[in-house]
Amino acid sequence: MAKKITPRSKDYSRWYTDVIQRAELADYSPVKGCMVVRPYGYALWENIRDGLDRRFKATGHVNAYFPLFIPMSFLQKEAEHVEGFSPELAVVTYGGGKKLEEPLVVRPTSETIIGHMYAQWIQSYRDLPILINQWANVVRWEMRTRLFLRTTEFLWQEGHTAHATYEEAQEETLRMLNVYADFAENDAAIPVIKGRKSESEKFAGADTSYTIEAMMGDKRALQAGTSHNLGQNFAKAFDIKYLDRNNELQYCWTTSWGVSWRILGAVIMVHGDDQGLILPPKLAPFQVVIVPIWRNEDEKAQVLKATEKVKATLAGVRVKVDDREEYSPGWKFNEWEMRGVPLRIEIGPRDVAQDQVVLARRDVAGREGKSVAPMMALAQRVPQMLTTIQTDMLDRARQYQKANTFQPATYEELKTAVVNGFALAYWCGDAECEDKVKDETKATIRCIPLDQGGVGPGRCVVCGKEATERAVFARAY
Amino acid sequence: MAKKITPRSKDYSRWYTDVIQRAELADYSPVKGCMVVRPYGYALWENIRDGLDRRFKATGHVNAYFPLFIPMSFLQKEAEHVEGFSPELAVVTYGGGKKLEEPLVVRPTSETIIGHMYAQWIQSYRDLPILINQWANVVRWEMRTRLFLRTTEFLWQEGHTAHATYEEAQEETLRMLNVYADFAENDAAIPVIKGRKSESEKFAGADTSYTIEAMMGDKRALQAGTSHNLGQNFAKAFDIKYLDRNNELQYCWTTSWGVSWRILGAVIMVHGDDQGLILPPKLAPFQVVIVPIWRNEDEKAQVLKATEKVKATLAGVRVKVDDREEYSPGWKFNEWEMRGVPLRIEIGPRDVAQDQVVLARRDVAGREGKSVAPMMALAQRVPQMLTTIQTDMLDRARQYQKANTFQPATYEELKTAVVNGFALAYWCGDAECEDKVKDETKATIRCIPLDQGGVGPGRCVVCGKEATERAVFARAY
Numbered sequence: 001m002a003k004k005i006t007p008r009s010k011d012y013s014r015w016y017t018d019v020i021q022r023a024e025l026a027d028y029s030p031v032k033g034c035m036v037v038r039p040y041g042y043a044l045w046e047n048i049r050d051g052l053d054r055r056f057k058a059t060g061h062v063n064a065y066f067p068l069f070i071p072m073s074f075l076q077k078e079a080e081h082v083e084g085f086s087p088e089l090a091v092v093t094y095g096g097g098k099k100l101e102e103p104l105v106v107r108p109t110s111e112t113i114i115g116h117m118y119a120q121w122i123q124s125y126r127d128l129p130i131l132i133n134q135w136a137n138v139v140r141w142e143m144r145t146r147l148f149l150r151t152t153e154f155l156w157q158e159g160h161t162a163h164a165t166y167e168e169a170q171e172e173t174l175r176m177l178n179v180y181a182d183f184a185e186n187d188a189a190i191p192v193i194k195g196r197k198s199e200s201e202k203f204a205g206a207d208t209s210y211t212i213e214a215m216m217g218d219k220r221a222l223q224a225g226t227s228h229n230l231g232q233n234f235a236k237a238f239d240i241k242y243l244d245r246n247n248e249l250q251y252c253w254t255t256s257w258g259v260s261w262r263i264l265g266a267v268i269m270v271h272g273d274d275q276g277l278i279l280p281p282k283l284a285p286f287q288v289v290i291v292p293i294w295r296n297e298d299e300k301a302q303v304l305k306a307t308e309k310v311k312a313t314l315a316g317v318r319v320k321v322d323d324r325e326e327y328s329p330g331w332k333f334n335e336w337e338m339r340g341v342p343l344r345i346e347i348g349p350r351d352v353a354q355d356q357v358v359l360a361r362r363d364v365a366g367r368e369g370k371s372v373a374p375m376m377a378l379a380q381r382v383p384q385m386l387t388t389i390q391t392d393m394l395d396r397a398r399q400y401q402k403a404n405t406f407q408p409a410t411y412e413e414l415k416t417a418v419v420n421g422f423a424l425a426y427w428c429g430d431a432e433c434e435d436k437v438k439d440e441t442k443a444t445i446r447c448i449p450l451d452q453g454g455v456g457p458g459r460c461v462v463c464g465k466e467a468t469e470r471a472v473f474a475r476a477y
Numbered sequence: 478m479a480k481k482i483t484p485r486s487k488d489y490s491r492w493y494t495d496v497i498q499r500a501e502l503a504d505y506s507p508v509k510g511c512m513v514v515r516p517y518g519y520a521l522w523e524n525i526r527d528g529l530d531r532r533f534k535a536t537g538h539v540n541a542y543f544p545l546f547i548p549m550s551f552l553q554k555e556a557e558h559v560e561g562f563s564p565e566l567a568v569v570t571y572g573g574g575k576k577l578e579e580p581l582v583v584r585p586t587s588e589t590i591i592g593h594m595y596a597q598w599i600q601s602y603r604d605l606p607i608l609i610n611q612w613a614n615v616v617r618w619e620m621r622t623r624l625f626l627r628t629t630e631f632l633w634q635e636g637h638t639a640h641a642t643y644e645e646a647q648e649e650t651l652r653m654l655n656v657y658a659d660f661a662e663n664d665a666a667i668p669v670i671k672g673r674k675s676e677s678e679k680f681a682g683a684d685t686s687y688t689i690e691a692m693m694g695d696k697r698a699l700q701a702g703t704s705h706n707l708g709q710n711f712a713k714a715f716d717i718k719y720l721d722r723n724n725e726l727q728y729c730w731t732t733s734w735g736v737s738w739r740i741l742g743a744v745i746m747v748h749g750d751d752q753g754l755i756l757p758p759k760l761a762p763f764q765v766v767i768v769p770i771w772r773n774e775d776e777k778a779q780v781l782k783a784t785e786k787v788k789a790t791l792a793g794v795r796v797k798v799d800d801r802e803e804y805s806p807g808w809k810f811n812e813w814e815m816r817g818v819p820l821r822i823e824i825g826p827r828d829v830a831q832d833q834v835v836l837a838r839r840d841v842a843g844r845e846g847k848s849v850a851p852m853m854a855l856a857q858r859v860p861q862m863l864t865t866i867q868t869d870m871l872d873r874a875r876q877y878q879k880a881n882t883f884q885p886a887t888y889e890e891l892k893t894a895v896v897n898g899f900a901l902a903y904w905c906g907d908a909e910c911e912d913k914v915k916d917e918t919k920a921t922i923r924c925i926p927l928d929q930g931g932v933g934p935g936r937c938v939v940c941g942k943e944a945t946e947r948a949v950f951a952r953a954y
Contacts, residue, residue: 027592027594027597027598029544029590030545030550030551030590030593031544031546031581031590033547034544034546035540035544036541036543036544036594037541037542038541039539039540039541039609042539042541042542043539043540044530045542046540060519062516062519063516063519063520063523063631064513064515064516064518064519065513065514065519065522066506066513067506067508067511067512067513067630068511068583068614068630069511069567069630070508070614071507071508071510074507086574087573087574088573089571089572089574090546090569090571090572090573091569091570091571091572091573092567092568092569092570092583093568093569093570094566094567094568094570094580095566095567095568095618096564096565096566096567096618096619096620097563097564097566097618103571104508106545106569106583113506113507113508116507117504117506117513120504121504126803132516136614137545137613137614138942139545141573141574142571142573143573148626151544152546152572153546155542161808254590288880308504326603341736406676418770439572
């Protein structure tokens with residue numbers, strides 16, 4: 001606990017790791033590439049999961065569970081898919097003491113096994129659409145790992161849907177992209193750019209991939225969720241067919257979409273500061289921490305009584321009371337600031353005498369973030385303040401993203417722009433131009449935004465050829 | 478959907494499988510030994526999970542997540558543990574296209590990897606107790622599998638706690654056994670016998686294992702949850718030590734406890750009948766199904782309007798409205814009975830005219846289960862009836878268990894008893910007597926009940942030697 005957090009300006013990457021370890025969100029494990037999510041981090045993940053799950057159910061989806069193991073032959077049925085995932089597979093070759101006849105892959109994603117089941121469950125148009133989501137662990141062998149952002153095993157959700165028409169599949173693909181954006185902005189307070197992936201960046205096996213991209217505190221981009229229109233690629237590979245209203249056999253149109261615990265890394269990087277985490281109230285395991293302050297037994301009794309009273313008025317708020325004897329109030333302030341609790345309530349003997357408390361916002365440093373409130377007002381005031389904090393955090397992140405997004409007109413300007421943030425620039429659609437930028441600047445095309453801002457055609461920032469769309473170029477996690 | 482459910486009396490095992498498949502709880506998968514949990518089954522599992530999770534949190538536990546993969550060497554650190562689990566392991570030997578230096582085991586349970594982490598997290602008595610639970614998938618290679626009851630991969634929760642003293646560990650072990658029993662009886666309506674496992678039946682690596690045992694509809698036993706006092710076995714194997722108040726290094730005392738989706742199999746077998754599932758209201762994905770009935774468009778409009786009104790009065794109840802046009806009311810009655818929905822509400826034109834509905838309980842067949850209620854009364858009546866159904870289901874299962882539990886005094890009586898149900902009989906504690914019963918009758922000692930019913934010592938039902946305790950002998954799943 002003595003370990004200090006490295007300042008962001010000194011080493012952003014170390015700051016990130018320090019915060020995670022100091023706040024006990026996660027820890028390294030003895031298994032290469034795998035991490036342990038500690039209780040505080042898991043509580044945060046549970047809130048992320050619940051926020052997403054609620055939205056999935058509200059849009060008609062149901063949860064199910066498919067096997068962890070996938071026969072190797074299944075992956076090989078979709079050519080692009082197996083090519084994309086082969087280098088990342090973990091393979092089980094022994095089971096129950098015997099060598100397996102066919103090796104089993106630990107799922108890197110479940111399009112194949114789910115496609116196999118859909119082929120059996122779907123007979124006619126009456127069975128469509130199928131709208132299933134799965135919360136699961138998946139494994140992708142990674143060489144360079146980073147807590148939450150890139151780990152060999154990770155937790156995620158993967159939605160898999162089957163539809164009668166291309167239009168319905170496309171509608172679903174965009175619906176879920178919007179669900180992700182809604183969650184990111186309203187629960188995680190992370191502004192995102194919704195867009196299409198370029199051909200070279202799309203999911204292995206998809207017709208079109210969509211993404212939400214967010215700007216981290218170091219101005220790099222992070223892909224926070226993806227939604228794929230898989231066309232009929234998997235339907236053809238797995239023979240997912242239905243009898244239409246004219247009694248003719250048709251291939252289904254399928255989609256898949258996923259968000260992983262990676263988004264927890266985004267929450268850390270978008271909001272955190274040199275003191276540690278700043279958690280948006282909707283996701284914070286504890287929304288409020290109450291720190292009672294006393295110097296003697298008399299005061300202690302009074303203050304703890306008031307603390308209980310205050311806690312009781314905050315029904316529906318996730319409150320932590322830190323009445324530990326072995327730590328000083330100052331130590332506790334630092335501790336809970338580091339752990340990102342949105343709002344602190346201080347109750348000392350003077351406060352009790354005046355029927356008031358001191359409130360301190362985590363997201364606004366120093367005096368400016370402090371206020372005094374009558375105890376009677378807290379039942380209203382605290383939820384209001386949490387709402388304000390939530391909104392302010394989103395606004396601040398939005399301003400940061402805006403301030404660090406540039407619109408370079410020339411290749412030279414682009415090169416400078418991607419060092420300092422996002423570059424929104426015309427792109428002709430040619431992979432050669434995309435590769436050139438990547439090779440020379442390390443920036444990739446994060447997406448072609450769905451909202452092009454109402455501008456007309458222009459000239460590709462790389463080759464100068466005519467371009468109808470603008471893309472976001474950035475260095476990414 | 479045309480497939481009929483085999484009657485229980487004809488073939489109990491096929492009845493079980495038929496019910497699961499017809500009700501779309503689960504399906505076989507193309508991966509040997511693994512199953513697919515379909516949305517209806519998963520919704521049931523989510524309610525089981527939530528009921529348990531709520532209880533874990535209320536008793537001070539927090540969730541976390543540990544890696545799926547465990548280095549083979551970890552398992553070998555605890556001698557009994559590796560011996561017990563070796564035959565059941567799935568082993569990853571390739572990762573990222575390369576052969577691994579040390580094979581990784583897909584977790585069959587997580588005492589070892591969690592023990593390794595606890596050794597790093599625990600320094601002093603101030604860090605104790607650690608009360609962590611994990612919801613996860615685990616893999617145990619099974620030769621003969623059965624849906625939910627015995628599958629190669631299964632979902633479960635595993636609690637792992639570390640304490641300063643034996644007493645605290647023992648208290649925790651029994652606390653969680655009681656939590657399981659409370660869940661089984663109050664949520665799943667399954668009466669259970671709490672007891673200690675015999676030496677030969679205990680968890681590989683435990684000092685003492687406790688279990689809750691339930692009687693299925695075919696009078697066989699099913700172990701529905703276990704709680705283990707691990708003594709200092711894993712603490713010594715993984716060097717989990719703490720500095721006590723005297724600044725002396727001590728080994729911790731650890732426990733582990735788990736419930737899997739196996740308990741879902743118990744819900745099916747304890748309550749189901751030849752028509753299909755009967756689900757306890759607290760776990761049912763839909764507690765009420767409303768079937769509107771009409772013959773023409775006029776009636777349809779009226780009836781659907783009333784249906785909406787009824788649904789709106791049932792806030793807080795999980796209601797499904799089945800207004801599909803392509804199925805008849807009779808078909809729907811059968812369908813939702815088969816799927817075990819506790820209460821059906823029928824609304825026809827006459828009911829609308831009289832501001833009433835027909836209620837039909839799933840757990841009471843025929844006229845006896847039917848009643849009529851004014852629409853105005855439903856907001857009160859429906860929750861009351863659900864409570865009554867829940868209680869009646871537990872009572873019925875309790876009576877069934879009681880009626881089929883025998884107290885044989887002789888070995889001959891024991892042999893008859895275990896064919897017809899549970900046998901509660903004196904046992905001297907000798908493994909030889911236990912083995913003899915197992916070999917000759919296929920019945921095992923399910924547990925030595927914690928509640929011995931206040932009887933004194935007696936004579937071992939097998940060898941006639943003095944015995945201080947009675948054990949439950951039964952054939953088991």
